[in-house]
Amino acid sequence: MNPLLEREKGLLELERRIEDLRAASEGKGVDMSAEIASLESKYRQLLAELFGSLTPWEKVHMARHPRRPTALDYIAGFDAFDELHGDRMFRDDPAIVGGFARLGGHAIVAIGQQRGRDMKENLARNFGMSTPEGYRKGERLAELAERFNLPLVTFVDTKGADPGILSEEHAQSEAIARSLEVFAGLKVPTLCVVIGEGGSGGALALAIADRVLMLEHSVYSVASPEGCAAILWGDASKADEAAAHLKLTAGDLRGFGIVDEVIPEPLGGAHRDPAATVTRVLDRVGALLDVLETYSLRDLLDARYEKYRHLGSWRDAVAGSDGAT
């Protein structure tokens, strides 16, 4: 179970008591505003205590919180959405959702990685881990955006690409490799928001974009902390240690130039006020689409190339200086 759920119990208890007092004071006409204010102050104090500063491993749990808004919650915030299905070859992967959408003045194509919000939906959506069919659906929709000359917006939220037998048999590597090519060369403005967990190549497959945004408590890493611990130390239970090493927080990645902008979350995480979070993210997406629309296609593609071209860190023995980033 997500350890944050346990930690939030005190908060939920206070929420319930405040609610009870409000109901009681309204019903009986007794003024309990002093008691309510005192509880509210206690609530804010506890919230700050619990969530004021999160370790990287705690952020991983925040990113995986079962009530954290998912891609479909952001999509529901669009002014219109027409879902499109399938990879035209084999299957419709429910771990990827996408279609045409309207956001303010923009007609766009949107693609999201969709994990489940409960166990039943998680099983249906394979915990948000895409199969090759999902990536091929994403590629198809990205190319559709280009065909319709519409900007593309993606929502990234996955532990990683599906590591199953069928996915290997259906060429998971090829599906991701081709998705990278499609996104790197797409001849329309592209924008990506990491809304939850960005796990490895399975996330990157939808995350090459002109602007990459990241919610404050989302994480994005070269491998899941569990995967990293298993690879390096043969022990997935050392995931907390791996999380501390991996530099996977939004702030870290902003520092590396991998993420362009960090979108703040309500204290205690996006799930404490999902509606406000969705509005804040979509407002920012709309504003940045306005900005991207001012670039010529040539400038857009050149800037996209240059952005990725300079990512990395190395020593240059010949020039005697350090490399980019």
Next chain:
Amino acid sequence: MPMADWLRGGRNRDKVRDDAAQWVKCPSCGEVLYRPDLSANLDVCARCSHHFRMRAHDRILSLVDGDFEEIARGVLPADPLAWTDKKSYPQKLAADAEKSGMDEAVLCGFARIGGFEVALGVMDFHFRGGTMGSVVGERLTRLIEAATERGVPCTIFTASGGARMEEGMLALMQMAKTTAAVLRLKASGQPLIIVLTDPTTGGVSASFAFQGDVIIAERNAMIGFAGRRVIEQTIRQRLPDRFQTAEFLLERGHIDAVVERANLKPTLERLLGYARAGLQRRKRAELSA
């Protein structure tokens, strides 16, 4: 430095050993092989044809006509995450350099194969498991960009466990960086020819390795996205032995051909010949237009 010197230097560094180390047991058939004989046979077991993992220097020597003009030699690893677990990342790098004679997991440069000029990148599993960090990404990107600029085909031999954990997200971003360079190479009309060697997985298989216009694999190479252990842990059962072998991928339609090591050079020469023929056709069309 003349090519032969540094190449042979790199190769010989780990070959100066005591007599006992001159003998190797074939992991496939158990035959005991004399190392100089094994080297002369392109690191292939003379008895059962088991393909040993090849060192990048040996690979290059086995392919090129004459010189190998190395590029991006000065690009060397940094420690952007200040990573330390049992050892620090710089200590791990130093240990692998000592053991492998490589300063990173890839060698890049220009050479001729069968008379055809080619940009050649060769990964080496003996350095950090061939993992891709900033240096591998940067050297390969420079290679692909230089191939685009010079107007020559690019051939990359892959051998990699995927993205390098110790460089975190900067390692993952090398997938995006190399992809962008591959797109420009292809747009320029030059082909990317990939040779998958044992093993090729993770972030390398899911980027330039499977972006090749032509993808061939060495016999019995292990190739996949997820590692075998990860899949077995996920599904809680043992995978069949053939799963993720080059032959398995050929059957499933993922790759163009499986080639014995001895046939790689002639195969590459023929492929480069087709690429040259297409290029000449284009030039003729441009002239007559």
